Amino acid sequence: MQLDLKKGSRSYQLAILIVIIMAVFVVRLFYLQVIKHGYYVGLANNEQLKQLVIPAKRGEIYAMDGTSPVPVVLNETVYTVFADPKVITTSKEIIDTIQRVAGGNARPNLEGLLAKKESRYQILATKVTRKQAELMKNANLKGIGFQEESQRVYPEGQLAAQTLGFVNSEGKGQYGIEEALNDRLTGQDGLLQSVTDVSNVPLTIGNNNINKPAKNGDNVVMTVDRNIQAYSEKALAAGLARTKATNGSVMVMDPQSGKVLAMANLPTYSPAEFNKVQDAAAFNNSTITAPYEPGSDVKTLTMAVGLDKGVVGPNSTYNNTDSIKVEDRTISNATKGQTGNITFQHALNYSLNTGFVTVAERLGDGSNITLQARNTMYDYFHNKFGLGEKTGIELANEAKGTVISPTDEDGGAVRYSNMAFGQGLDVTMVQVCTAFSTIINGGTQYKPTVLAGTTNDDGSVFTPAPAKPAQSGVISPDASNTIRIMVHDARSAFYASSDRKGYYIGGKTGTSQTLENGKYVDDQTVGTYLGYGGDSQATPKYVIMVQVSGKHMNLAGNTDAMPIFTDISNWMIDYMKLQPKG
Amino acid sequence: MQTAGRLSSRVSTTAREIVQRRHRPDYQIALYMGLLMLLGLIVMYAIGPQRAHVLNNAYGTDYYTSMYFFIKQTVSLMLALATFIALALIPYKYLKKYAVKILFAGLGTCVLLAIMGNLMHLPLAQCSLGACRWFDLGPLGSLQPAELLKFGLLVFTAGFLGMRLQQGKVNDLHRTLIPLGALMLLAAILVIGIQKDMGTGIAMVAIFASMLMVAGVSRKVGVVLLGTALALGVLMIIIAPHRIERIITFLDGDTNDSMTVDDANYHITHAKIAIGSGGAFGVGIGNSVQATGYLPEAINDSVFAIMGETFGFVGLTVILMLFTALLLRLLKVADHLPDPWMKLAVAGVFGWLGSHVILNVAAMIGVFPLTGITLPLLSFGGTSMIFIAGALGLAFQLSRYTVHGSLNKESNYENPSSRRGLGRPRYASRGSTPRA
Structure with a gap:
């Protein structure tokens, strides 16, 4: 621009001044708009971009009631009542209303909370029902608001508490199926994101607007049968009351599918009030989380291996003494005096350790538990039966347990002689039940499962989960048939009178020592009982495993665990409407 | 000095004749003014409906139609243009007289x-x-x-x-x-x-x-x-305590951005947010979000910030260049006017326009405290627009009397002693000395 201003004139000076000021402005604008652009876009988005999370409904959990699913975990909407003490003028009225309507859900010392004028948010009551919230809203109290949230409700109360788990205050599943299937149950929250004007009205400006609907979580159906579960819990509680044991677990499994029908654990808790639990041990589903030394139950598995390998038969005999020497150790029997040439059935009946050490020896060269014997046992126990490995059941915190391999320096003949009668290995009940089911069902291994399938949103249509792959021929059908008969005979030898006539029931006791810090303690044994039942010799309908224990308590399989098995077994016959045969 | 004096004396005679003869006005003044007014009108068209919506919401009425502010601004512009033309045509001697x-x-x-x-x-x-x-x-x-x-x-x-x-x-x-x-x-x-x-x-x-x-x-x-x-x-x-608060706010600078409505820093923070979020090229006409109620005085005092959001760095630079050009034109006219009244009147118009632009923009970009002043020609508001257009109309009229060439009397006014020998009153023949 040609200005013709005389250099040094006042107009010239003013022109210079203006140009300098404008140049400063442009530099400042460059700083604000180009260099700090991201920062200010951030500030702008902070206030302009409103995000509304559309919460996904958490999936409900169903149990089976015979053949149809029934809900055991549902959702309900509850409200948190909060106040802005700064704007409240009618404290007295508010306190009266909330205490009258919310009762025990009102927080203590409401006067004190409302007196905190400088704070803008005080929670006055929690977990208020919709009806209560409406009553409060209708009172037209100024300065109080309601925040909606969803909480779990348990129509069956404490039923299967450890199997279900609970949902913590952050909405995350903890323990049980809630934790294991948390992602499926949670679903995917939807998101509504929009630029809004100052009064939060969405605008169509910009390209940051998102409208993603929520994807509700799956409703999952457990294989657990609500009636079997309820009865198992009842029977277990009664059994613990009889024996004064403090802890107990029961697992009921369908041996023909691996489906878990019940998992009962005591002590238990109420998932609705999980936050009142003092000892978190109550959350654990011991049937899958607590490896223990299984004891004599495992003799059925050792026998099955011997039968499958053809090294022993039910009527083959060996010379029993009250103890047997393996390398530098001497292994004694709990029951003495059954000496002489006896059958392995006899050894199973009396749970003679020596008999099963002998089976292990026969898997080797006949008198030593050779590497070949140990490899064979490891192959069956670990690789085929799945002991010492997670089963993959759909529950949180499953433990692996330990089965020491023959190549380990601790995996010598002494170790394997012990393993033959159930010591020197750590396993979980679900592993034992699965292995036991395999050897009595004809030799097919089904993966244990608690997940029966899913339902649609309102729970009316049940879609079964695809069957997990099963491994047949784990042991031969003949060996399976033989061990099933042997286990039946072992029970019948002493407890035939406990079972109802016309049904085919088998079982094995176990009394195992407890390890504490790697050492056996003398004053504490765990009593277990592992058995099956059904209406025919060929096809067992259920497997039941019972375990009872207590601090400083010597509990035995036969006196303490077995009656609980018998109780549940006899009830199962009625529940499953099994008809007596010959 | 003597040489300069003689030279001046000779030229001043010529000047008087040229002053008497009117020539074409400086159309650039009208051009820059018109462009700025047009820009203001465009922005008012874009953000007026949002402003109306915000006000209707705030007062719970539907008094403001979506075209309310655009129409009002158009009316103001028409009045302003009329004033501009009037002041450009009414002989300046009447202004001197009254x-x-x-x-x-x-x-x-x-x-x-x-x-x-x-x-x-x-x-x-x-x-x-x-x-x-x-x-x-x-x-x-x-x-x-x-x-x-x-x-x-x-x-x-x-x-x-x-x-x-x-x-x-x-x-x-x-x-x-x-x-x-x-x-x-x-x-x-x-x-x-x-x-x-x-x-x-x-x-x-x-x-x-x-x-x-x-x-x-x-x-x-x-x-x-x-x-x-x-x-x-x-x-x-x-x-005045509110001024202290504004100064403190200003001194906090960019480090204390506030998102709280009743905070002293809120206005200036949001002006900067609007400007900063515009980026290099702006969000485009009609896409301003800050105008939907976040930025106070969006159509009045803060319109520069909204333009920053809308047109970006490039747009604001152009706007500042238009203002600069207009201001420099005014200086040029003032510089080339031989008559003191005319010269000072145009200098006053320069001061008026310049101070408004600088005070407003400086506050919006956070380099000077807020003073609550409109941005000339762009802000919504009739009085300010009409008067500034009138002032520019006067300058436009006076631009017809400029003298070009090597003439520059300013140095003489600066040093009264050099004028003593030249005889005065120099402009007595025009008889237009104000009688105060």
């Missing part, structure tokens, strides 16, 4: 406003927080008498100072500086003191200052005047 009356009208309406508002609390005076700045004329809109006062000061001072200039008494304490200082003080009391309008007050000081500067006030006097003005400014700040 300068005192105009000044008294400005002072009088301000006093009237103070009486009606501050003393009688009549609804005709629009007040907020004890500051009454507007007459509420109902359906006709509202009128800000301070604008009239500004115009009055401009035409009066052009005459008074022009006369002293011719007398060579620009730096005379008793005859020039004290009377002018008294006038300035009176205006300051009315505008800054009573109306609590620091922005308009500063603009008036800037008008005075530009005229004094171009009139050639000595550096010594300039420094004294500047010092006095600063001292008074500090006094004004001390007596």
Whole structure:
């Protein structure tokens, strides 16, 4: 621009001044708009971009009631009542209303909370029902608001508490199926994101607007049968009351599918009030989380291996003494005096350790538990039966347990002689039940499962989960048939009178020592009982495993665990409407 | 000096003849003004509906239609253009003649406003927080008498100072500086003191200052005047707590961005958010989000920030360039006007426009405290637009009397001693010396 201003004139000076000021402005604008652009876009988005999370409904959990699913975990909407003490003028009225309507859900010392004028948010009551919230809203109290949230409700109360788990205050599943299937149950929250004007009205400006609907979580159906579960819990509680044991677990499994029908654990808790639990041990589903030394139950598995390998038969005999020497150790029997040439059935009946050490020896060269014997046992126990490995059941915190391999320096003949009668290995009940089911069902291994399938949103249509792959021929059908008969005979030898006539029931006791810090303690044994039942010799309908224990308590399989098995077994016959045969 | 004097003497004779003969006005003044007005209208079209929506929401009415602000701005623009044309056509000699009356009208309406508002609390005076700045004329809109006062000061001072200039008494304490200082003080009391309008007050000081500067006030006097003005400014700040708050806010700078509505920093933070989020090229016309109620005074004082969001760095730079061009044109016209009245009047228009632009933009970009002043030609608001257009119309008319070539009388005015031998009054033949 040609200005013709005389250099040094006042107009010239003013022109210079203006140009300098404008140049400063442009530099400042460059700083604000180009260099700090991201920062200010951030500030702008902070206030302009409103995000509304559309919460996904958490999936409900169903149990089976015979053949149809029934809900055991549902959702309900509850409200948190909060106040802005700064704007409240009618404290007295508010306190009266909330205490009258919310009762025990009102927080203590409401006067004190409302007196905190400088704070803008005080929670006055929690977990208020919709009806209560409406009553409060209708009172037209100024300065109080309601925040909606969803909480779990348990129509069956404490039923299967450890199997279900609970949902913590952050909405995350903890323990049980809630934790294991948390992602499926949670679903995917939807998101509504929009630029809004100052009064939060969405605008169509910009390209940051998102409208993603929520994807509700799956409703999952457990294989657990609500009636079997309820009865198992009842029977277990009664059994613990009889024996004064403090802890107990029961697992009921369908041996023909691996489906878990019940998992009962005591002590238990109420998932609705999980936050009142003092000892978190109550959350654990011991049937899958607590490896223990299984004891004599495992003799059925050792026998099955011997039968499958053809090294022993039910009527083959060996010379029993009250103890047997393996390398530098001497292994004694709990029951003495059954000496002489006896059958392995006899050894199973009396749970003679020596008999099963002998089976292990026969898997080797006949008198030593050779590497070949140990490899064979490891192959069956670990690789085929799945002991010492997670089963993959759909529950949180499953433990692996330990089965020491023959190549380990601790995996010598002494170790394997012990393993033959159930010591020197750590396993979980679900592993034992699965292995036991395999050897009595004809030799097919089904993966244990608690997940029966899913339902649609309102729970009316049940879609079964695809069957997990099963491994047949784990042991031969003949060996399976033989061990099933042997286990039946072992029970019948002493407890035939406990079972109802016309049904085919088998079982094995176990009394195992407890390890504490790697050492056996003398004053504490765990009593277990592992058995099956059904209406025919060929096809067992259920497997039941019972375990009872207590601090400083010597509990035995036969006196303490077995009656609980018998109780549940006899009830199962009625529940499953099994008809007596010959 | 002697050589220069002789040269001047010879040229001044020519100048008088050229002054008498009008030529084409400086159309660039109209061009820049028109472009800026158009930009303002476009932005008003884009954000007016949002502003209307926000107001309807706030007051729970549907009084403001979506075209309300656009239509009002269009009407204001029409009136402004009419005023521009009127001031461009009405011979300036009438302004010279009625300068005192105009000044008294400005002072009088301000006093009237103070009486009606501050003393009688009549609804005709629009007040907020004890500051009454507007007459509420109902359906006709509202009128800000301070604008009239500004115009009055401009035409009066052009005459008074022009006369002293011719007398060579620009730096005379008793005859020039004290009377002018008294006038300035009176205006300051009315505008800054009573109306609590620091922005308009500063603009008036800037008008005075530009005229004094171009009139050639000595550096010594300039420094004294500047010092006095600063001292008074500090006094004004001390007596009004809201100004201290604004200063503190300003001193917090960019480090204390506030998202809380009732926070002192909220306005300036949001001006910066609007400007900063515009980026290099802006979000585009109609896509301003800050105008939907986040940024206060979005269509008035903050329109520069909204334009920053809309047009980006490039757009704002163009707007500032348009203002700069317009201001430089005014300086050029002032520089080339031989008549002191004309020269000082245009210098006053320069001070008026320049101070508004600088105060407004500086506040929006966070380099000067908020003063609550409109951005000329762009902000919504009739009074300010009409008066600034009128002032530009006057400058446009006067641009017809410029003298080009090597002529530059300014150095002579600066040094009265050099004029003594040349005989005066130099412009006596035009008979237009104001009689104050």
